[in-house]
Structures are given as C-alpha cells and as structure tokens.
C-alpha cells in the first residue's frame with residue numbers, strides 16, 4: 001500500500017523533521033533532553049536528526065514513505081559493514097548536533113551510545129538505527145512498510161538485521177517482522193531491548 005523509497009538530497013531535511021516529531025516523547029529523547037519542554041526538545045531533535053540523516057545519506061541507506069509528496073515516515077539504516085561509522089563521521093555528527101543545540105548535559109547521551117555499542121553485533125547486518133512515523137500517521141502501517149522493505153532486502157542478500165529500542169510497545173512490532181530479543185539492559189534509567197533478525201540461512205547472534 002505504501003511506497004518505500006530512498007531518502008534523497010532534496011528530502012533529507014524533511015525526513016529528519018519527521019523523525020524529530022516521531023521521537024518527541026520517545027523515552028531516550030525524554031531522558032537526554034530532561035527538563036526541556038516540547039518545543040525546545042523538537043528543535044534539538046531536529047538538529048540531531050538532520051546531522052544523522054545527512055551522514056546516513058552519504059554512508060547508509062535511509063528510507064522514507066511519502067504521501068502526496070510529503071515525507072510521513074523515515075528510517076536511518078546502515079547496510080552491512082557501514083556501522084560503526086568512521087571517527088570522522090561520528091565527530092561530524094557530534095559537532096553538527098552541538099552547534100545546532102541549546103545547552104544541555106551531554107553525558108547521558110554519551111553514556112547511552114557507549115552502552116548500546118557494547119552490545120552491537122559483530123556479524124555483518126543491516127542496522128536500523130532510527131525508525132519513525134509522523135505522529136498523525138502512526139498506527140497506519142508506515143513503520144511496517146519500512147520494516148518489510150528492509151527485511152526483504154536483507155533476505156535477498158542473506159544478511160541479518162539489528163536494532164535496539166527503549167519503547168516496550170515497539171517490541172511486538174519488531175517481533176512480527178522476525179526480530180527476537182537477544183539482550184535487555186538498563187541504561188540511564190531506561191530499559192532497552194536489543195533485537196536481532198537472523199539471515200535467512202540462520203546466522204550467528206550478538
């Protein structure tokens with residue numbers, strides 16, 4: 001029903017704004033931007049996702065869904081071998097985010113990233129780093145359409161897929177797309193689930 005297409009140079013800013021809206025009340029965003037109201041959180045998340053999307057456009061395979069020419073869902077995805085990003089790209093993201101930010105305590109964010117990276121699988125896989133649908137479009141199958149497109153490509157190439165989430169409601173969604181929980185961990189006061197979808201041939205785990 002929904003067409004899933006690559007994010008383009010023209011659309012990446014819009015895709016980033018959709019992700020910022022989607023993640024406005026997501027647990028990690030709330031923990032990192034503790035004390036910020038919705039407007040300020042949105043501004044900072046937009047800066048974060050703009051730099052994430054820009055890097056993903058260069059090094060990964062970001063996807064989007066549009067309705068009437070307007071981006072309504074998007075995902076930051078890295079193909080096997082592209083993640084972890086080089087130090088140059090990581091520094092670029094950090095600097096761009098900091099420049100576009102209001103002052104905040106960056107330590108929870110760095111702690112979150114360091115802890116999730118410890119669990120990140122070594123085996124070649126597609127990494128779904130961020131997935132979001134515009135709030136008014138949630139629950140209409142957009143996230144599933146992107147997940148379907150991602151997993152179909154991974155199956156074609158016989159590759160695994162991996163993601164993490166701190167939203168319990170998302171766990172069954174990912175399970176429906178073939179992911180299973182391979183680890184659970186408490187980080188910065190949040191419970192996180194680490195999920196793996198094996199390559200069609202089986203594949204190893206984290």
Ligand SMILES: CC(C)(COP(=O)(O)OP(=O)(O)OC[C@H]1O[C@@H](n2cnc3c(N)ncnc32)[C@H](O)[C@@H]1OP(=O)(O)O)[C@@H](O)C(=O)NCCC(=O)NCCS
Pocket residue numbers: 022023026130131132133134137138139140141142143144145164165166167169170171172173
């Ligand atoms: C999670 C998300 C990408 C799913 O996309 P979607 O298009 O809303 O989901 P679909 O319509 O394909 O599937 C619905 C399922 O998504 C999950 N879901 C999570 N948050 C949801 C929300 N706010 N509204 C509707 N479904 C949601 C549920 O498992 C739901 O199934 P259920 O109705 O049986 O509980 C989207 O809801 C979203 O952007 N949420 C906020 C940001 C977020 O949590 N991103 C993922 C971080 S890992």
